[in-house]
Amino acid sequence: MTNFTSLTEACDAVSTFIQRSVGDPHAAGFGELALGLFAFQFAHNTPFANLCQAENLTPETVSDWRDIPTVHTRAFKSLDLSVFLETDRGTLFRSSGTTQVDRSRHFHCAETLAVYHNSLWPWFAGHLVDESANRLLFLFPKLGLAPESSLVHMMDTVAKRLAKREHCFATDGQWRIDGKAAVDFLHDCAMQNEPVTILGTAFSFVHLLDHLDANAMDFQLPSGSAVMETGGYKGRSRDMPRPKLHQAITAKLGVASARIICEYGMCELSSQAYDGKLGQANTAPRLFRFPPWARARVVSPETLVDVELGQAGLLQVVDLANVGSALSLQTEDLARQHACGFELLGRAELAESRGCSLMNLSHA
Amino acid sequence: MPEEPLDYFLADKPGAELTHSLIAEASQTLRRNRNEYLATLGNEQIISKLAEVADLWRSPDYPLRQMALDADPEETGFPREVLASGLDACFADWTQEKFFMLLTQEFGDPTRLLSFASQPNRTYSMVNGPQLIAHIAPGNLPVPVFQSIAFGLLLRSAQFVKCASGKSLLPRLFGHSLHFVEPGMATALEIAEWDGGNESLESALFSEADCVTVNGGDKTVELIRQRLPLAKRLAGYGHRVSFGYVEKQANEVMGTQTVISHAADDVVAWNQHGCLSPHVIYVEENSSLNPARFAEMLSGELEARNKTMPRGLISTRESAAISTARRFYKIRAANNASAALWESEGSTDWTVVHEDEKQFQTSPLNRFIFVKPIEHIDEVLHVLEPIRESVSTVGLAASEARMRDLALPLAQWGVPRICPLGQMQRPPLAWRHDGRPPLGELIRWADLETA
Numbered sequence: 001m002t003n004f005t006s007l008t009e010a011c012d013a014v015s016t017f018i019q020r021s022v023g024d025p026h027a028a029g030f031g032e033l034a035l036g037l038f039a040f041q042f043a044h045n046t047p048f049a050n051l052c053q054a055e056n057l058t059p060e061t062v063s064d065w066r067d068i069p070t071v072h073t074r075a076f077k078s079l080d081l082s083v084f085l086e087t088d089r090g091t092l093f094r095s096s097g098t099t100q101v102d103r104s105r106h107f108h109c110a111e112t113l114a115v116y117h118n119s120l121w122p123w124f125a126g127h128l129v130d131e132s133a134n135r136l137l138f139l140f141p142k143l144g145l146a147p148e149s150s151l152v153h154m155m156d157t158v159a160k161r162l163a164k165r166e167h168c169f170a171t172d173g174q175w176r177i178d179g180k181a182a183v184d185f186l187h188d189c190a191m192q193n194e195p196v197t198i199l200g201t202a203f204s205f206v207h208l209l210d211h212l213d214a215n216a217m218d219f220q221l222p223s224g225s226a227v228m229e230t231g232g233y234k235g236r237s238r239d240m241p242r243p244k245l246h247q248a249i250t251a252k253l254g255v256a257s258a259r260i261i262c263e264y265g266m267c268e269l270s271s272q273a274y275d276g277k278l279g280q281a282n283t284a285p286r287l288f289r290f291p292p293w294a295r296a297r298v299v300s301p302e303t304l305v306d307v308e309l310g311q312a313g314l315l316q317v318v319d320l321a322n323v324g325s326a327l328s329l330q331t332e333d334l335a336r337q338h339a340c341g342f343e344l345l346g347r348a349e350l351a352e353s354r355g356c357s358l359m360n361l362s363h364a
Numbered sequence: 365m366p367e368e369p370l371d372y373f374l375a376d377k378p379g380a381e382l383t384h385s386l387i388a389e390a391s392q393t394l395r396r397n398r399n400e401y402l403a404t405l406g407n408e409q410i411i412s413k414l415a416e417v418a419d420l421w422r423s424p425d426y427p428l429r430q431m432a433l434d435a436d437p438e439e440t441g442f443p444r445e446v447l448a449s450g451l452d453a454c455f456a457d458w459t460q461e462k463f464f465m466l467l468t469q470e471f472g473d474p475t476r477l478l479s480f481a482s483q484p485n486r487t488y489s490m491v492n493g494p495q496l497i498a499h500i501a502p503g504n505l506p507v508p509v510f511q512s513i514a515f516g517l518l519l520r521s522a523q524f525v526k527c528a529s530g531k532s533l534l535p536r537l538f539g540h541s542l543h544f545v546e547p548g549m550a551t552a553l554e555i556a557e558w559d560g561g562n563e564s565l566e567s568a569l570f571s572e573a574d575c576v577t578v579n580g581g582d583k584t585v586e587l588i589r590q591r592l593p594l595a596k597r598l599a600g601y602g603h604r605v606s607f608g609y610v611e612k613q614a615n616e617v618m619g620t621q622t623v624i625s626h627a628a629d630d631v632v633a634w635n636q637h638g639c640l641s642p643h644v645i646y647v648e649e650n651s652s653l654n655p656a657r658f659a660e661m662l663s664g665e666l667e668a669r670n671k672t673m674p675r676g677l678i679s680t681r682e683s684a685a686i687s688t689a690r691r692f693y694k695i696r697a698a699n700n701a702s703a704a705l706w707e708s709e710g711s712t713d714w715t716v717v718h719e720d721e722k723q724f725q726t727s728p729l730n731r732f733i734f735v736k737p738i739e740h741i742d743e744v745l746h747v748l749e750p751i752r753e754s755v756s757t758v759g760l761a762a763s764e765a766r767m768r769d770l771a772l773p774l775a776q777w778g779v780p781r782i783c784p785l786g787q788m789q790r791p792p793l794a795w796r797h798d799g800r801p802p803l804g805e806l807i808r809w810a811d812l813e814t815a
Contacts, residue, residue: 334684
């Protein structure tokens, strides 16, 4: 097992693995690296170590990365799941939420942030960057307006990596869309016949589509245009089932469904999954895939062992890029396991509770 | 009893195409049948038949009960043992005496349903039930549907029961037992199933019915309220929550094992589905039975219950809700000495979480219970202030004298039902759902003022 003596060493090892496995999805070493990070996090992340000790699953007893104790994503709301000292926590990612206790906190320092960048970029580029899309319309605030959003940070990174492409950030710090700016930008793309990639959350797309509706407008964006949509309405717009949202995007913006790619990510993770690739025929149902440095497992909620292919269960993710926090996460998402990825089935909460206003009193 | 397939109600005919005009015609037929027969019956005739139906359901050999217990839990929502116990609890109370007591409670004089009866102020009054009631049945528990049908019959109302798709089996079996005991009365009852929100079918039903009852989520009730004309009466019961409360001397007065056993009764009854089951049990501190020990003993009892009355399989979604909640409390417990978790091994069959955080917490259900320490009843009322409007039932473990002391502040605060712990899912026939009169909610009074 790799024995890391410093955070720098751990970050370097993960960044090296990322580089190696981008080109070679079967690159060896995932398990060894995961166990090394586990030992490092066990030594430096006290709340996580307490969990491991309570379950008697420690670096001494665990020899398979699948046995690393999972941390519930919701635990990021109340516990400081971090390997470094408070003084070194330069960047904080928070999940969206209405109150401070509702929001997860994922701390980063300069080194772990660099790993985050190294992780997000190649997988994003591999799925959403092709020759045809020239411009970028971000339905996101600029980084300075929402510095605690991991998603905004990611979009900022994407804009910088694609600095040669013309781009526009079209929402304010409250995530309210600047309809005029967005429309002007799209209009210009259409006039110049320049393909554009529009990136946004599901609720921002609803806002954009509503704005187009209100102004009786629609676009037939140049061939090669694309969309990256990331789920979640968070009460910021009316809910729309995903297929319906995509149909509306196709109808109102003229982007073919094959060029609408969904992203799955969260502030507690440092890697993202995508359900399709530009320029490639996408299967039905659309399956999400994480990069080789993050592995998704679908486990039976009853027994916590991996489900058979085709079965539904809870989604767990072991993300090596989570160097500074906890690499093995238990999400609240239900998924179906397929040979080449997973299908998202929604949240693991009770239907009868979902419609209940009492659920606002969520776990502190 | 017949061996032939059930074939009487619309819901008995799989694949039957329901249309707006079919629902309208069926409703008109029900109303006609009601006028011709049900409306002419006396209280004794109706009540004796209801008691007869209950007798059948209490009998272990009754074929329709067998069919219910043998059905796929997917269809009924419950494994055999849980369903059997719930049915027994429901029908135990369906005696002639209890039905008459209900009429007396609601109307003072049961004969008021048939003609004018005198009132203390020397006027006369009688009550009239709706000619046609539409029931929007809840998807989780069968008991409210059985009760709704019985209440409708007491009021001589024709009834159309709308179930969610795939959820009509238990109401149908109940309807068939009525049809067997008293075919005439059953001619005023229809049961159909479709997915809620079907504008075409529901507009037919709502325009024919005089009164609509809804048991369901708050949203369902609200949506139906918006669609009903002002003149139509709506008895809507939305989502409520309940909790248990153990007074500090309860274990000394009642015996520790009894208190634990009563708590377990409420956790396993209907696998905690429905508004009357506890999410949290508050245990008073400074007792010889401290809250953490209570939680531990309750976990032992739930393990034992799982052998005699297994929780059974639940959906992946329900199981995932338990599994994720457990995962969250495990790391919490590992980092906080005042939180602890007990769980069934290798399954999600039962879970007990003890934590000092006093805030009310909704459980993922299916035998997942929170145990929380509390200093005093006033502290509970303070902590629960944000959900004051949503509390249905409080199950109390206390001596009889203390029970009254505790009940008063609870009732004044707004709790509509206070009962002994262990009885939370066994409300008496005449209980006032959400504090409202069960029959009084549906009827209209007619007063006669004489010179």
